[in-house]
Amino acid sequence: MNFTMDDIIFTFLIPVAKILFGILFPMIMVVVMVWVERRVVAIIQERLGPNRVGFQGIFQPIADAIKLFFKEDIVQRQSDKLVFNIAPVLTLASILLAFCFIPFGSSMMIGSYNLTFWVAESPVGLMLVLGISSIAVLGIIFAGWSSNSKYPLMGALRGVVQLLSYEIPMGLTVLTVVFMSKSMNLVDIVKTQNEMGIWFAFLMPVSCVVFWIAAVADTNRCPFDLPEGESELVAGFHTEYSGLKFGYFYMGEYAHMILVSSLMVTLFFGGGLPFFPNVGFLSFLHYIPGFFWYFIKLMFFLYFYVWIRGTYPRYRFDELIKLAWKWLIPLSLANILVVALIRMLI
């Protein structure tokens, strides 16, 4: 067994560094997002929001995390302790796992080595991302059931119904992207958008809008935040959680937002591609690393999440289900037909 230096670097250090990045990037973005959300919602409501801890309050989420860390960890006597403890980990871990298929930027040639900005590449990457991130639903069910308390159970049931309803239009719209790129590999989808010279959002605006609505509902965010309905269910499925376990759910929710925004960027807005990838005189934009473009687009959609939260009132639960089953699913089915027809004719 003799390893050269190159072997160690290319087969061990770089993949490990990528994995670390794939875990740390969402976590850092979660910290940033908690701050962005509080500041932006405050600004929309003509307030200022937290701006005392560090520069413009940037360390507020860290202060919150330290506070959560020192809180008492309360476990209900009647609760199912094993499931109760697994649920928050399941929610966060499943979403972090899905990040390994997201291309953070286009690949780069360094000497003879092709440095890629994704942890793993799979021919069915899209399906895997959707599938793995759906494990988070299990976390919600587990949390609601094992708490052995009425509000968490009701919140969990709402969450499950909502997630199952909105997974359908999401899956159907994702199919249209697959029709266009003829691949489920997220890297290939970005490549196809480069070759076609147009982002899929402008090619298929209906898919884009339906995907975004389903994405907001999928992450239990305003205006679809019924599983955590503050006014009627105390805090929904995580009512009985305290301390770091609650922190895990909190981080999981934000990581899910980042994951879905990443998917939106990758599927419909060209991932790490610069703006106007095919316009001749803007070709110098290709020299900026793809991660920069990915990050800008990601931040726009994360801001959009908060913007939506600051704008719209909440849906009633029956209206929420009606929206999914009477509007989004028929619309996405019709959309599939149209896209498939056009794809066949071209």
Add this chain to the structure above:
Amino acid sequence: MIIKFIKKVFLIDLIIGLLVTLKYTLLPKATIQYPEKVKQPSERFRGLLRLYRNEEGKPLCIACKMCQRTCPQNCFDIEGQKDESNKMRPVKFDWILERCSFCGFCVEACPSDAIRFSKEFRLSTLERSKLIFGISQMYNDYDVQNHFLGDSIKAGKIKEFIK
């Protein structure tokens, strides 16, 4: 009918809603950052009671105890004595903030206009004993000059007043 349909299909109302909140992000904010910026209390604001002096700096209070008599909560404990120029002056003037309801009877009753509301609105202390104001605190000169927030201006904490 057609307009309604178009509005629904192109999500016009939702976009209008987003533009409204976008407008509000650009508007100036209503928050006043308290320790640095302080809102000026209104004209007839009822802050802490203070004993005032006339223009020459002579105390106005003549220890007539009208305020003590009229006070519904019995906040005052006053003792007067004649000074060198044979005028009654208070030697003890305790005002108990705990009991005060800021009804303003003492201010109305005062014949020499000595006791008046200042615009000091920061009433909290860390000790209960500090809620009893002695004569020196009632004659807080710096506070009287600046009408309110004497200590903070002295310490240079407050940078701006907002009307």
